[in-house]
Amino acid sequence: MIDIQTWVNASSFASAGIAIGFGAIGAAVGEGYAASQAAVAIGRQPDQSGDILKLMLVGQAVAESASIFALVVAMLLLFTQQPPHLINVSVCLAAGICMGFGAMGSGIGSGFPAAAACVGTARQPAAGGRLMTNMLVGSAVCQTPAIFSLVIAFILLFTDFSDRPLSPTWAAILGAGISTGLAAIGPGIGGGLVAKASCEGVARHPANAAPVTNLMLLGQAVTQTTAIYGLLISFILIFRVFPETETLSRPMALLASGICMGLGAFGPGVGEGFAGMAAVDWLSRNIRAAGELTRTMLVGQAVAESTGIYSLVIALIMIFVF
């Protein structure tokens, strides 16, 4: 017979592995893409190799921050002793899943602007400073979904759940972790696509840098909306105290609401990223169409987001009705 402390320790080791294992995927892909485009840029313009290398390293450093969040959560899971209570098995797993998947999208996404900025410097060396600023702003906003996952992972690890009934709280906690974790993937990638187009646009037409950066911020902010729905479902699942149940259907409904919102946020995130990417790209080509482009982007993103709202409605129904 294995005692509860062993189960909790086993779970925290497994979760640390999940957190940094999945968390390492995204940033590595993004950084590799940035490096490949830097190589392309240096091949085209060898005289600029110093600037391009600097830009690549700065971009990669920002792209890596999502993985560093995952590393911090993994370290905390390894080195803090969780009290021997069965609920902590679920808490550790949820924190690990949340941070592991949550770091994936932002890592991939923030590689895109770094890559576009490297190619842009080769194309338009004079735009170096503006490109750097634009890339930093874009990739910093890309990190938002990963930061949401980090917030949920920390709230899970530092909230005391021991006085709540084991069933269905275990499922609510696991659902909270899955919801924000999976919901962060799509918006992270989508935000990166918008930032990529904006870096290309600044390099194409440095005089239009200010409106292009503004539209990029707007596009990225709307792209992240579904990640925020995931965050909302997680908050409800964590802070609402559910009455004790004997049946399995109630826990399953709570777990399913997390999965539903997490998966449902993936598509809108990427799709709204495409809408923002094209709008930002064409704003830099044709500044006179600014009003129409902004309106089209917002309307298109709102329609693409409606499927995310369907997931939100179903998740809320599963929490509050069943």
Place this chain on the structure above:
Amino acid sequence: MGELGKIHQILIHLGDYTATLNLETMIMTWIVLSCLIVFGFMTARKRALKPGPLQVVGELLVANLYTLTEDAMGKELARKYSPMISALFLFLLLSNWIGLIPVCEEPTKDLNTTLSMGTMVFVVSHYAGIRAKGLKAYLRGYFDPIFFMAPLNIIGELAKVVSISFRLFGNIMGGSIIVLVITHLCYSLILPPLLNAFFGLFAGTIQAFVFTMLSIVYISVMVN
């Protein structure tokens, strides 16, 4: 680490109802507000054709925010709403920066602050929509493609409040948690000031700007 998630609260009992006041958030909000009032007073005190340094800073801020509003809303509405937009931006900016000072906490770290800001933007944008289009056209907007889409349209509108306020809250809260944890792990050596500069100054500015941009867009979408 014990500080994480600890909130200083005052409970006031009014009959059956218990009012909860978050002490830190309120004090910090008052500090931010008084700083802004002093700043506004100082910049506008000695107005002259040849401006002094403070007046230049004030004019630059107001003029840039006005242009931003005018680009999205047009001249007529911008005159009406740009004072509110400027005040909103400056309040959020200072709120996000105040965490850099030791002992001080960002008021935007509290969901109550951001949610009330989001609610304010929601109310103002719907008011602007009703004023511009009339009640009938405004209500017809909810039944847009087909009538049974109305519940989903209403949820979509309410989700705007959630998204705008949780975005700011999550970013500021996340930044402060990261700074706190890294400070705890590496005993305040080298890294925390850099992180504070990144999450407080840089990300704080971006998020204040994003919130302001979204408010402008929400109002202009409701009007058009």
